[in-house]
Amino acid sequence: MQQTRFSANSEGSPAQGDRTVFRSLLFDTDDKNQVGETDGTCTTTTVENGGAEECVVTYTLAGGRLSVQGMVFGVLTTGRPTLPPPSFDNAITGGTGEFDQARGQVHADTIGTGKRRCTIDLDR
Structure with missing residues (x-):
């Protein structure tokens, strides 16, 4: 992951x-074959109560792209980025190619x- x-x-x-810009490779469930990549940005919206970021991400996969957007909470502890970051669910807001007009969610x-x-x- 580049961040x-x-x-x-x-x-x-x-x-x-604050803004985080990232790119990462996506692999299959066996972690052997690359199946795509993610590219996105997250902007800090609050630093209180563990912090929160709003993220906009593109998942590039065979057959098209998925647009994903949503919040990630609990991104800060003791005033620093949380490592490892917490789990989150974000909405699929659309896509291209095979994913044209896609809806759903991504859980990480x-x-x-x-x-x-x-x-x-x-x-x-």
Whole structure:
């Protein structure tokens, strides 16, 4: 996973407006074959009560792309990004190709350092 954080606060402590930009590869359930990638941004909306980010992500898969959007809560502990990040569910808001007009959700669980399991549930 490639990830870069851009701080809105010149002192570097987490603040509303911080942005994270990321790219990661997606693999099958055996973790052997690459099946796609994700690219996205998350913007910190609050640093209180564990923090929250709003994320916009594109999942590029064989056959098209999925657009995904939603909130991730509990992203900060003791004023720093939470490692590992918490699980979350985000909405599928559309897509291209085979995923044209797709709806559903993506559930993500952290299963190791820098490693998440994403489950895509499509409503067709």
